[in-house]
Amino acid sequence: MxxxxxxxxxxxxxxxxxxxxxxxxxxxxxxxxxxxxxxxxxxxxxxxxxxxxxxxxxxxxxxxxxxxxxxxxxxxxxxxxxxxxxxxxxxxxxxxxxxxxxxxxxxxxxxxxxxxxxxxxxxxxxxxxxxxxxxxxxxxxxxxxxxxxxxxxxxxxxxxxxxxxxxxxxxxxxxxxxxxxxxxxxxADTEYFGTSADGTAFRTRHGVAGKFVVSYIGAVGFANGLDHYIECARAASQAKLNVHFFICGDGALLPQHQANVKRLDLQNLTFLPFSDRAGVKELMDASDAIFVSYKPYRILETGSPNKYFDGLAAGKLIVVNFEGWIREEIEGERCGIYVDRQRPDAFVSVITPFLNDRALLKQYQIASRDLALRKYxxxxxxxxxxxxxxxxxxxxxxxxxxxxxxxx
Incomplete structure (x- = not known):
């Protein structure tokens, strides 16, 4: 055949x-x-x-x-x-x-x-x-x-x-x-992501040792709505949370977002160039949470973003800012959280329990990996x-x- x-x-x-x-x-x-x-x-x-x-x-x-x-x-x-x-x-x-x-x-x-x-x-x-x-x-x-x-x-x-x-x-x-x-x-490539995971070298190289790391990995276009992700970083900075954000990817809006981060003087957000799978794994290994972002359009809620599945395979807390089946799944499986775009302080309030309780974070990360193995x-x-x-x-x-x- x-x-x-x-x-x-x-x-x-x-x-x-x-x-x-x-x-x-x-x-x-x-x-x-x-x-x-x-x-x-x-x-x-x-x-x-x-x-x-x-x-x-x-x-x-x-x-x-x-x-x-x-x-x-x-x-x-x-x-x-x-x-x-x-x-x-x-x-x-x-x-x-x-x-x-x-x-x-x-x-x-x-x-x-x-x-x-x-x-x-x-x-x-x-x-x-x-x-x-x-x-x-x-x-x-x-x-x-x-x-x-x-x-x-x-x-x-x-x-x-x-x-x-x-x-x-x-x-x-x-x-x-x-x-x-x-x-x-x-x-979810569970044979690749989530194995031999040690992000120590990456964290040291980027000066984020001891910080809670949130990463967005993927396209940087209109539909991805990374303006909200940047607002989450801004809110975390104003609240003096020990959180660092990464954006790893490329797309039409990358220069615009870079200029916005520079204008806001956000020291807690770093841009990384588009990377191959090995580079993505290195960032995944060093991350505590993976952020999946879309503009608030109902049509985008139907999709199947590949980095959601990579995040599950790597056993990471999943953070989303859109409604739909993925929000329902991560909340039902207790492996992720939703950030309301309409509330400027939403990210701070939903992430704080995980900063204060590493056992809770580990519980959600284990649930992510389990969902990947069981379903994807x-x-x-x-x-x-x-x-x-x-x-x-x-x-x-x-x-x-x-x-x-x-x-x-």
Missing amino acids: KILIIHQHFRLPSQGGAIRSYYLARALVEHGIDVEVITAHAGKKQEHQNVDGISIHYLPVDYENSFGFRKRSQAFISFAWRAAALAARLPGIDLCYAISVPLTTGLSAMWLKATERLNYLFEVGDLWPDAPIELGFVENGVFKAALLKLESITYSKAAGIVALSDPIRKAVQRKSPGSQVYVIPNM SRIQLGAQFADVIKRTVNACQNAGRSFRSPKH
């Missing part, structure tokens, strides 16, 4: 960033399935490499989080058509697994289904285009209608949908009632994903639907 994964933002652990699609590809390889990946890079020409049993094809389509909406859209469309053209030349593919965001990977998958009779599963990590519409990035009515139509058709033509959270599953089922929807959330283990969810792939291939074959035209 050979599976094609189309993901414009596929990344390896050595590159840093979200590596869910790498975990998925690894899981398939570990279950005896051949994997071809089509992705993009900033190079000038198409390249190919084999990593950990995964055959990776890199298309020369540049993309950065700092791109404006028009330039992003151009990159998405360019990748979709180039990926479809390359995929049509790859022999022996049994199923395509197309990953959004962007939604335009659905164009690649639908083109392959129409021209090559190659069925596909479609992964929905964020409700797109709902998110850019609700956040105000898409205002033209005709364009909105076109994107919503593309979403609907992509869902309806797929052999199945993989949603990263239960709220996303419910949204997809409302939009496409006849679709088969599986929930496979992001994965990479091994467990990888096996679940491989099973979905195999069952989809077998179901399509049993239904007499050819995966490839006779020329292949």
Whole structure:
């Protein structure tokens, strides 16, 4: 069996960033399935490499989080058509697994289904285009209608949908009632994070030995709402709490946030550059709590942010500033706390019990690690994903639907 994964933002652990699609590809390889990946890079020409049993094809389509909406859209469309053209030349593919965001990977998958009779599963990590519409990035009515139509058709033509959270599953089922929807959330790599954890060297190097360390790791964009995270640092500073904050990541709003921290003269917040997985682990090991932040939009509450799962795997207190399923989960599991954006003193009041009672902090951290092992283990969810792939291939074959035209 050979599976094609189309993901414009596929990344390896050595590159840093979200590596869910790498975990998925690894899981398939570990279950005896051949994997071809089509992705993009900033190079000038198409390249190919084999990593950990995964055959990776890199298309020369540049993309950065700092791109404006028009330039992003151009990159998405360019990748979709180039990926479809390359995929049509790859022999022996049994199923395509197309990953959004962007939604335009659905164009690649639908083109392959129409021209090559190659069925596909479609992964929905964020409700797109709902998110850019609700956040105000898409205002033209005709364009909105076109994107919503593309979403609907992509869902309806797929052999199945993989949603990263239960709220996303419910949204997809409302939009496409006849679709088969599986929930496979992001994965907690419990074999990597939370093992051999010793943050002493990091704490000494950054002058935070003896402090309570809170870290934000990830994208620094509009949706992440790090203005509130900075306000939490400001409130902690004014209350003279023994807490130090880190921001590790990159994005369009990074210069703005750096300027704001400098203007406020916050000595308790440090920016760290975007890092690979080893650098993220080092920061995780040195942290007491991981902060997961979003702007207060309902659409963002449905997501499955990968650093939430890394924080669980590392056994850290989870702090969130948004409503939704993650808040409900961490409060129910007693492994995290919610900070109310509407109350300037909220962070101080909710974090103080953990500063005063290290046993309480340890209790919450153990609960985090337990939740990761019990519900989100990479091994467990990888096996679940491989099973979905195999069952989809077998179901399509049993239904007499050819995966490839006779020329292949």
